[in-house]
Amino acid sequence: MAGSPSADGAGRGVLDAGFQILEAISAAPEGCGLSQLARSTGLAKATAYRLAEQLVVLGAVQRVEQRYFVGERMAELGRHWQAAPRLRRAAQRPARVLAALTNSTVAVCVLDAGEVRLVAGVKGAEFFLNTTADPDVVYRTAMVQVLFAGRADNTVPPPTYSAAEWHRVRTGIADAGMVSVDHHDLIAGICCAAAAIRQPGVCDVAAIACMSLSQQFPPNLPGLVARAAREVEKNMR
Structure with a gap:
């Protein structure tokens, strides 16, 4: 029980970092390289790379050569978004x-x-x-x-x-x-x-x-x- 709050906090931290990655990539129509991704998010290169690659596996991000772009899964989810x-x-x-x-x-x-x-x-x-x-x-x-x-x-x-x-x-x-x-x-x-x-x-x-x-x-x-x-x-x- 004592470990739950810190585990929850760590989970939120990973989610926040994941959204930072997505926001940085979505702001780069020509694709986002790893160095640019680290600068934009303030994350260490190793952390940015690990999270970006996890998002690639999930389909939320796509990697073309050494650049990251928004993935098809994000577009699919966006189509189901409703205003009000x-x-x-x-x-x-x-x-x-x-x-x-x-x-x-x-x-x-x-x-x-x-x-x-x-x-x-x-x-x-x-x-x-x-x-x-x-x-x-x-x-x-x-x-x-x-x-x-x-x-x-x-x-x-x-x-x-x-x-x-x-x-x-x-x-x-x-x-x-x-x-x-x-x-x-x-x-x-x-x-x-x-x-x-x-x-x-x-x-x-x-x-x-x-x-x-x-x-x-x-x-x-x-x-x-x-x-x-x-x-x-x-x-x-």
Whole structure:
């Protein structure tokens, strides 16, 4: 029994060192040599080599000649990572109901450390995360406007906005109850409405958005999206 705490501490030390190795390798897209690995982690060369080789055996790291790269197993594990899993569970039914009522694409996203991440979606929701699109379009979508307007530091404008323009946009969103609407303004034939989801302590900001291909803007779309956001909040509680 007396040896348990020290054994546990040693185990945590090995885990910490292992993650240091992985972080150093992931920060080196051209691969990380042993000397660089030791410098980056502050570990002795012998320790860095031993841990790196153990990670190679596990598939978490791959060695190509004398350089280490992130291994396939890490990529496989990463594919199963979920942004805000509690929010995802709470949003699934409201998102499906909203998509059915509007015959539209629905997405629930979070703004996590400045990046927009898809949490749940119906009918091709990945469209909302099309990062290859023109930034002038991406940052002006209703979804992204609501996410940036909902930040604690929302006075800082997103890319492509002047300070004065962003002040007008975020003031309009706040006046509308944290709802943003795109009446075919960005892409002809596509209209969108997004509403903020208030879920403090789970992630930075969340929003639900509905994208319709209707030639006529559905007059009840903003209200339906706002109601779906409230349903998600209720499920969170």
